[in-house]
Amino acid sequence: MNYSFNFAAVLAYWPLLLEGIWVTLRLTAITTVLGILIGAFCAVVRTGGPKWAQVIVTAYVEFIRNTPLLIQSYFLIFGIASMGIRLPIFVGAAIALTVNIGAYTTEIVRAGIESINKGQLEAAECLGLSKVQTYLHVIIRPALERVYPALTSQYVLLMLASSILSAVGVEELFGISNRIQSETFRNFEIFVVLGVIYLVLSVLVRGAFFLFGQLIFPRRRKLGTPL
Structure with missing residues (x-):
């Protein structure tokens, strides 16, 4: 084997790699917030909403969970464009990821809601809590706390x-790496660098979730429960 490794040729493109990292993190942050909001809302509808709304949410969840993200992204990004609505590619990507993760979040949160003891709901009713207060403090918050590791x-x-x-066509980290690969022809090196970067990003994202969980779930912080 006469292959000569040259990581310097790849690392010379570090400004492009940073740009790709920034796009990836922005996509992750935006879709995390929107995905949790959509997932929590749909989970509430699916567990206690009107029948017609439950049917719509169930159809949405099953369709998204049983089709590839790539196909969903293609139809959402290019489908919207074909209707004459021109969106920046980043916005289209954020919509596609949000629609996808919202379905998975719905099922995770639904499992948390269904784990709430019925006695707690009866206690909330006896205390005179409104439906909104009951959902926020007795159902949603404890449900999210229970499924937070899965989320x-x-x-x-x-x-x-x-x-x-x-x-x-989204130029996030992997898209940027394709450009670098086409210019340097260093396939092995770019994938090694990508693997390391994604590993570091995964640790950082998991750490951010841990810190956020410690902030919003004080009971877990006091008990030292892992997130």
Whole structure:
């Protein structure tokens, strides 16, 4: 084997790599916030909403969970454009990822809601809490606390899955690496560098979720429960 490794040729493109990292992190942050909001809302609807709304949410969840992200991204990004609505590619990518992760979040949060003891709901009713107060403080918050480790893993996977969007023209980290690869022809080196970067990003995202969980779930912080 006469292959000569040259990581310097790849690392010379560090400004482009930083640009790709920034796009990946922005996509992850935006879709995390929107995905949790959509997932929590849909989970509430699916567990206690009107029948017609439950049917719509169920259809949405099943369709998204049983089709590839790449196909969803293609239809959302190029489908919107074909209707004459011109969106920046970053916005289209954020919409595609949000729609995708919202479905998975719905199922995770739904599992948390269904784990709430019915006695707690009866106690909330006896205390005179309104429906909004009951949902916020007795259902949603404890449900999110219980499934928070699963949500953390799901959103780390979301960050990694954003690399798929390079196939539809999004210049996140993986998309940028394709440009570097075409200019340097250093396939092995670029994938090694990518692997290290994604590993570091995964640790950082998981650490950010841990710190956020410590902030919003004081009971876990006091008990030292891992997130």
